[in-house]
Amino acid sequence: MHQITARVVENKEITRDIFRLTLFAPAVARESKPGQFVHLQCGVNQSYILRRPFSVHQTVGVDAFDVLIRVVGDGTKWLAARRPKDSVNLIGPLGRGFTIGAELKRALIVAGGMGVAPLVFLALKLAEEKVKVYTVMGAASKDQLLDFMDLKRLTRKIAVSTDDGSQGHKGLVTDILGKEIEEADPDVVFACGPLAMLRAVAGISRRYSTSCQMSLEARMACGVGACLGCTVGAKDNYLKVCSDGPVFDTQELGW
Numbered sequence: 088m089h090q091i092t093a094r095v096v097e098n099k100e101i102t103r104d105i106f107r108l109t110l111f112a113p114a115v116a117r118e119s120k121p122g123q124f125v126h127l128q129c130g131v132n133q134s135y136i137l138r139r140p141f142s143v144h145q146t147v148g149v150d151a152f153d154v155l156i157r158v159v160g161d162g163t164k165w166l167a168a169r170r171p172k173d174s175v176n177l178i179g180p181l182g183r184g185f186t187i188g189a190e191l192k193r194a195l196i197v198a199g200g201m202g203v204a205p206l207v208f209l210a211l212k213l214a215e216e217k218v219k220v221y222t223v224m225g226a227a228s229k230d231q232l233l234d235f236m237d238l239k240r241l242t243r244k245i246a247v248s249t250d251d252g253s254q255g256h257k258g259l260v261t262d263i264l265g266k267e268i269e270e271a272d273p274d275v276v277f278a279c280g281p282l283a284m285l286r287a288v289a290g291i292s293r294r295y296s297t298s299c300q301m302s303l304e305a306r307m308a309c310g311v312g313a314c315l316g317c318t319v320g321a322k323d324n325y326l327k328v329c330s331d332g333p334v335f336d337t338q339e340l341g342w
């Protein structure tokens with residue numbers, strides 16, 4: 088884990104209110120694993136007291152990495168306004184990422200909306216490990232299907248759902264998940280997205296007796312396990328999203 092001031096390489100609005108921010112931070116880029124996150128300080132002179140957590144989206148060469156940022160409030164608005172050569176203070180990489188077991192042969196990735204953020208990096212690593220990757224991806228509409236082409240390139244099959252039917256199945260990603268699990272026969276389902284989707288993905292994976300890892304979100308303060316600000320109720324205890332996760336096996340959560 089490092090605390091550094093990273094230089095902004097690029098900040099591009101890839102679709103409305105969603106930015107891809109590239110930061111030059113060699114140590115973080117080299118050490119990050121899929122599913123880990125960075126804690127970004129927003130504003131100058133700590134005008135925003137709390138840092139904001141963002142998944143490492145993917146590394147860029149060996150010295151830089153991207154985060155995908157959806158503007159939802161003041162902190163993300165500040166980040167969206169950064170320009171090349173500005174700096175952003177960050178701590179990272181933090182947390183426990185996805186576990187890629189040596190025995191893993193087939194994987195199914197489930198991405199819901201902004202949940203795609205940590206999953207392209209994961210798909211890249213899985214492809215490097217010669218794992219057969221399948222993807223199910225859902226979003227509000229076609230223009231919100233972020234990184235569709237990257238995931239298409241990295242996976243054997245990509246099934247899509249959109250709320251408005253502008254691409255793929257009209258409806259929820261969980262409507263088509265069972266069929267895709269039957270077809271892909273994965274050893275593990277890897278998921279990230281809204282909480283309701285994750286709960287449903289956990290239930291469907293359990294029905295098919297498929298193990299499932301998912302990246303959770305929680306409001307965070309310290310980001311390193313010290314403040315108990317991000318706890319979630321698990322099977323028979325409480326877990327800290329920042330340091331026990333953000334990636335959990337659904338069995339640990341009792342889902």
Ligand SMILES: Cc1cc2nc3c(=O)[nH]c(=O)nc-3n(C[C@H](O)[C@H](O)[C@H](O)COP(=O)(O)OP(=O)(O)OC[C@H]3O[C@@H](n4cnc5c(N)ncnc54)[C@H](O)[C@@H]3O)c2cc1C
Nearest residue numbers: 139140141142155156157159160161162163204304305333
């Ligand atoms: C491990 C982790 C990884 C994340 N990765 C990404 C990512 O890759 N890209 C991305 O855009 N966002 C990501 N988030 C969410 C991101 O941290 C928040 O959107 C951000 O902190 C909001 O800051 P803000 O100051 O703009 O908004 P605030 O002013 O703090 O809040 C604005 C609104 O957003 C809601 N909100 C704030 N934080 C969260 C959160 N963590 N979960 C759900 N709702 C929230 C608030 O309830 C409020 O309604 C991640 C969160 C976690 C915990």
Ligand code: FES
Nearest residue numbers: 308310314315329
């Ligand atoms: S944010 Fe402080 S313990 Fe997780």
